Amino acid sequence: MDVPLELSAYTRVLRLASTPSWEEFSQISKIAGAGILLVGLLGFVIFLVMEGVTSVI
Structure with missing residues (x-):
């Protein structure tokens, strides 16, 4: 590991x-x-779908 070379880069x-x-x-x-x-919107839509699925079951 050549530290001076990395520092120059x-x-x-x-x-x-x-x-x-x-x-x-x-x-x-x-x-x-x-x-x-x-x-965030995609997560909220997934949450709504999952709530709908669990309320039906």
């Missing part, structure tokens, strides 16, 4: 990284929020 990546613009950040936030809502 990490620093190279950090130098290439840049802060996103407000537009990029806003778009990423909207997409992530929509994904969270979609997963």
